[in-house]
Amino acid sequence: MRFTAGKLLHGLLLILGVTFLSFLLMVWFGPDQTYSLIGKNASAEEIASVRHQLGYDQPFFARYFEYLRELVTLDLGASNASGEAVRSLLARTLPVSLALMIPGFVLGNLLGIALGLAAAQHRGRWPDRLITGFSVSGMSLSFLVIIIALQALLCTPYGLDLFPVRGWRVDSFASYLQYATVPSLSLILVTLGYNTRFYRAVFIEEYGRDHIRTARAFGASTTEILWKHVLRNSLVPVITRFMFSIPLVVISGSLLIESYFGIPGIGLATFEAITSGDQPVLKAVVGLTAVAFVLLQAVTDTLYRLVDPRVT
């Protein structure tokens, strides 16, 4: 019970920190919207009234607590730029981003596990060296380089010209495949090098343990060692890796992919909000990401307990 209370406090402090930092950066030091909201030759009173409406005349902490209150009561308001309610903006963009990012994210991890396992099983021999070389090369490629190269190869007449260059006009599964394939491939390629390297190290560590040697000596088959001993015992680092890269890959990855391909997801909406200083949108995205991060930690802790009896 004390353990749970401690976790709760920890989570609350984390959310407070994230909201404070994001408020400081994105609102206090963020762009001033006064002049984009009023016309030319505004009088001093008009300027003052717009600044009052935006809350710019309030002191720092009054504005921060207002920010927190709106977040806690889920009073997300409407985008300053388009007037669209933030709720409807989230409902419109989030599913697009998830549909765009999940397949690549999952495949990138599964392929990384497969390659890491293959390398660990042939440690030091040519398949290992080939996979390690491939993984280091992958780590040396910039995200942007991968996107441009894949686009040139798959979407232009200079390459195979199979997919649309950019955009997102999805109304069926076929059109989804049309628009999501190249972004998904980019995501897989950019994460695969790092994933393979990480999972290889995990599996090598497991294969090197004494109980594996003992199991071998007792005549356990390769399959049995793989499933019962190596994979089962690797679950904790694998789960950690997978869970904690979700917010980073989904938000950070979608920011670049969506602004590159012009896909109307949460990443593009967030980037536009940063550059235009659209406070209500930023508040919702950062606040909800922080909450999601803390929830994810809780889920991960529960998963640990499910897969590893040593964790209490």
Added chain:
Amino acid sequence: MMAMARTFSRLRKDRSGLAGLSIVALFFLAAIAVWAGWLGQDWSAADGARWEGPGAAHWFGTNVLGQDIFERAVYSVRTAFEIGLVVALLSTVLGAVLGAVAGWRGDTWVDGAITWLKGVLDAIPFYLFVAAVAFALRGAPWAMHLAMVATFWTTTARLVRAEVLKIRSLDYVRSARAIGLPGVVILARHVLPNTTHILLVQGTIAFVAAIKTEVVLSFLGLGVQDGVSWGLMLAESTQEVLAGHFGNFIAASGMLFLLLLGLNLLADAMQDALDPKQAAL
């Protein structure tokens, strides 16, 4: 001394590590040459036609303004080293100091506060944070560097903290305390030098991350503001590739890939050569 000699002999036998070191050294020489004014000085001169193909005068052709692409790519080596060195150095120092303090004062409120700060920075999606800092300080040429330093230190700090926690309870540290040395002296003279293997590797990894982040930020318009960088060249190439002009893309991505590959190979080799766990073998 023994340990250092052993490290060097191991590094010498590591062929891919040597390849990495040679690549990085070559790029570093190029950066010095640019810095000294021997190479790449005509990067902004528009002395060609728009989008000339590759040829004897312009090895990788010219860009939309008729500037020589190869010259620009070479000058960008300097930009990459300026960003990489500054970010790697500052983030590693910050990570070492905060990690050492957290480890030394393990399980006190100081440790708790530093761990909390790390958690907060890790909970904000990276590009979002960097973009917000770069935007909040727009116009300032070091906005991008600051944003990267502010987030890159966390991994180094976590590793250093764990190492310092371990070292703290070793006999020689206890003896140093027993004879009354102040904590700062013990940390600086007897504890931190034993985390060098972490700092060198993490510094190299931060170098890689900084160059990669510059590319993405420059594409988003939040990176290098004046001058030229591989990121700006790649941002330029996003439209050109669709029209069949590949000069910018090939020159910038090729050099970028080579330098990053060299740094990654070097980081791997250092990891293997410096790891005290393997020293016993």
